[in-house]
Amino acid sequence: MGDGAETKQGILARIRWMSAYMNPALRRIADRVLKAPEEVKSISIKDLATQCEVSESTVTRFVREIEVTNFQHFKILIAEELSQGLGGGHLTTDRHVYEDITEKDDTASILSKVTARYAMTVADTRAGLSADELERAVTAIEDADVIGFFAMGASLICVENALLRFMRVGKRCLFFRDLGIRQISTSTLGPKSLAIGISNSGRTISTVDSLRDAKVQGATTLCITSFPDSPIVRHADISLFTPTVTGVIGSGEYHESMVSKIAQLQVIDVLYSLYAVRNFGSAIEGLVRTSDVMSLTRY
Template sequence: MNLETQQGILSRIRWMSAYMNPALRRIADRVLEAPEDVKSISIKDLAAQCKVSESTVTRFVREVKISSFQQLKIQIAEELSKSTASEGAASSDRLVYEDIAEGDNSVDVVSKIAGRYSLTVEDTRARLNILQVEAAVEAIEASNMLAFFAMGSSLICVENALMRFMRVGKTCQFFRDVGVRQISTATLGPGTLAIGISNSGRTIPTVDALKAAKEQGAMTLGITSFSDSPIVRHSDIKLFTPTVTGVTGDADYHESMVSKIAQLQVVDVLYSLYALRNFGNAVEQLERTAAVTSLTRY
């Protein structure tokens, strides 16, 4: 089974729409808004509703890796059918983690979690926009300081980023206290890259901090899973990660820990590219910090 089949067409459209031009994005929004309608609509009617040509709809279909408009409708119908069946089955189960249900045994739990992690890593690899990744690395290179903003489980990603970038000599800033963190945005400006990390893209302190940093003249980078989330509006550079969601990717769901694997993966990609571009200095700084950290070990 290939990645496109595993991921689900609606999740793929939601994710890829973030990088589409306005015409294709209108089609994506229409599909995600009412997939039940789209599964039985004609290409002519969809084009008219989105105010585009039929050839643009055909281009959209190719963009999301589907062979024809008819095949798109079939895949949407199949996914909606599977979703309805799984929701009915899950209604009697209480979930304690992702899709782990009360009746699962040890083998089920190991298999489900391994599958989630494996698919998340592959999804992230396949869907990261290389142009946006390179823009992020260039912004890191050009900055005097990296200022991080995150809350909750996204702090895992920040801790990883601090360790990675500080070890190669990049000045970083992060405050755990929310009040101090918000005050710190007033000190940012040109020369700073403010990085907001939020799976939902709706965490108020993180979104507000990135907005304030941008108003102060800082370059901003948002790492999130939802292209329609508030954090995107305040991000000069946007990197999108996969997550565990419903059919259309609603952000109103329990916290997804699997999504943190994608965030960690993105940070490691940015760090690795930055270190490669500054190889000599990075190696020198790694050796210097290794000497310091060696003092903390027996």
């Protein structure tokens, strides 16, 4: 990402996001930083290493892992972010109706903020998705006799997109809007099935429970979330992380990111495209066949 990336995405958001892919030693450092960044901004590298039970060289490796030039620069970035109020997961005096939009914003400001937030989300999602995890996810899609989707709220938009994409290329998909039937549907899944749970916070009870129950039934499980420390990850064989984290410090329960749907849609479209390319012949046949059906719905 280079030095310019620090202004594109907050350093604390990046740490929380990237920590999902770190080894245990680096993850301890990430957890310590996120727990009390106001302390870390003035700590020595020796003290941080001692608190995390790692060597100073491991702290240096952590700093490089998050693509910051050195430890001193790392502390400066944290201090700047905290001083600007970008890292806190606590409520401020301004109430926000959409990400960082308040009652003080006018039309031009809102247009600029929403557009910039969307562009940032797309770029950060592209930068942070794990190629290895994407490959595992596509293999699971290929091997599945049926894909069961589980989501609520804004994440339903992602499910609707996924249904359209994968059903058009011949994959059997399962999704019920009724919460009770959706919970029951997990009993129909088995070792040849794939259950996909989508939740930005990773804490939506029905989605987490559905993925857990599907795993008990022997299904392969996949989650799409922004929080690597959320409950849904514990029940997922494959995890794909999106960077749309607003309350970086503190619990993922703070609130759902309003632009999480953009990252989720991007992930689904990447998975669909990878699957379609791997199965090009059958995918084209499916698109042609469903195009004939869809043409009947248009003048």
